Amino acid sequence: MSNTSRKFNPSWIAVIILVGAFVVSAIRFFLIASEGGSSDEAGGLKVIRVAHWQLEPGFRESMQWAMDTYNALPHVREANVRIEQEPIPERVFNQVMNVHLISGTAPDIATKGETTIIRGNALARFYAPIGEFVNEPNPYNQKAYQIQDLSDELSQSIASMPWRDTFFDGLEGGYVESLSDFFAIPVSTAGGNRVFYNMAIMEAVKAYAYQTFAREALPEWMTDLDRSLGQPDGFLPLERAKQWVQGPSIPETMGEWIFYCAAVQAYAEAEGLEYLVPISASIYPHNNVILRYESEFFANHWKRLDFDLGTTLSSIEVISGFDRKLWDFEDSTFQAYFDFMQTIVSFYPKGFLGLDREQALRRFVMGNAAMITTGGWDAQSILSGIAGRDRPEDRFEVELGLRPMPAEDERWYAQLPMRMTEANIGGGVPLAINKQTPHFDWALDFLKFLSSHRINEEFNQRAGWLPVIVNTVPPDAMDAFVPDMHGAPKQLAMRFDSSDIPSSIRNTWASTIKLFMSGDIDYTGLSQRISEVLDNPDLGVSRAWKISLQKAQDASRANDRVISVERLNATLGVENALSRERSLLYNSMNSDEGISVLRWWKETKPSEPFPTY
Structure with missing residues (x-):
């Protein structure tokens, strides 16, 4: 009987290391995901992480001041809770959040951005609705937390008014119309350009x-x-x-x-x-x-x-x-x-x-x-x-x-009789709560604290931004940025940079303008380049009709799917699911699944069939 000698293959070392790394990574992912992305340290410390992309001088320091002030509150210390911030550059913020929201490792609170996967109704998959809380008074607006020497009238007003009404825009900056609910709390606004x-x-x-x-x-x-x-x-x-x-x-x-x-x-x-x-x-x-x-x-x-x-x-x-x-x-x-x-x-x-x-x-x-x-x-x-x-x-x-406008005896007055109003500028830096956080109540509590009258005023004074809470005092340097309410609504202007416009048209418009600004083409060349795309049946106006119909139909169907989810939640006894279902039903009744787009086509081209892919 012959003996066969087996030699160890060195290639297996790399395989063993790779498998080991995968196992360690999987275990760590499971542990973090099971905690909803929060890091609970030894001794039961509950760490609430806040991610944002505001890296401008003053903002991070002001956020840290607000966190330190909140962390020092007796009831917060007693509960062993700590708030920490995670500043992320704006250039990579959406990509980072995409990965962590999908993997279940995202911070407890984050600036609500929109990407291709976190847009419209998909927002509800990742962030928690807070509409049920915004009609109650903010506890941190009670007299014990107020600025000293407030007038009795203002003191009583901010202490009793609903949380949403304390925002200068009525909390529109945190409202998602397609979901009929509030999903974020703005903390600052930068005003106009x-x-x-x-x-x-x-x-x-x-x-x-x-x-x-x-x-x-x-x-x-x-x-x-x-x-x-x-x-x-x-x-x-x-x-x-x-x-x-x-x-x-x-x-x-x-x-x-x-x-x-x-x-x-x-x-x-x-x-x-x-x-x-x-x-x-x-x-x-x-x-x-x-x-x-x-x-x-x-x-x-x-x-x-x-x-x-x-x-x-x-x-x-x-x-x-x-x-x-x-x-x-x-x-x-x-x-x-x-x-x-x-x-x-x-x-x-x-x-x-x-x-x-x-x-x-x-x-x-x-x-x-x-x-x-x-x-x-x-x-x-x-x-x-x-x-x-x-x-x-x-x-x-x-x-x-302000950007100047032409006087009556100046060039372009006929084309520029009125500026666009800045009345539509709402609250900025909207902070939303991760739906998977195990510390929802504390995350919500911190947002209430950050948006209280005293704290929001001091926070923005330190940051050099405009507060979002009514009857607050902005920094002196920011007076010039208070939105100008005069002018025409921006919604009535033709816009070629809207995300609803087909990318073929939008990108051609943007790239051609750059060529024109750099002097590489003249006005005739600009006109020809853009007109060729608009006339192209696969890239231009015809494609815009098809996309408009598809988006209208997709929005209606997505709304109906969310209604089904809320119906199930209501059956399972989830709080406020029924009220959200009613709001979504109202949206569904007011959407026409693209019928208006088809009607407009018939009015425009009665003898031609609607374009198809």
């Missing part, structure tokens, strides 16, 4: 322009700006520009604003300041002031586009308008907008589409731009950056203003 002006540069440029006006012969850059009967393509009467130069104010009209931009360029050239530009722009949309005007240029078509004259323009009403010959690129509004775009781009730094948000902010802080546009979330970064410059002579005063 504003123009930051470097007042040191403005003073120097005004002095330069005043001296230029004193010359016998005005330079060409000035005369080209003059608007008169003989020169209708000018921007404002030069006499009014001269009056503005002699005053102390920032530009109040679009004509004054464009005059100032041109004057900055002339001043930079005269002084040899090769890095100085009028506007610090970047690829970041809030730094590109041109995009802020798009809705206002396209707000005058809604009566012609809207099939039923409702309160908003749907994506199919906008896109089908091209097919219905209600707009095209020969339209004076479109020509005016792209003329405006070409004018303002000339005041941006060269290659601005290759710059990011941080580079744009740095240019302004370093004194190499006369102005920058952005939101209140960047105010703290800008102001602290200027104050922190090494040399006192490099620091400068900043003044903020």
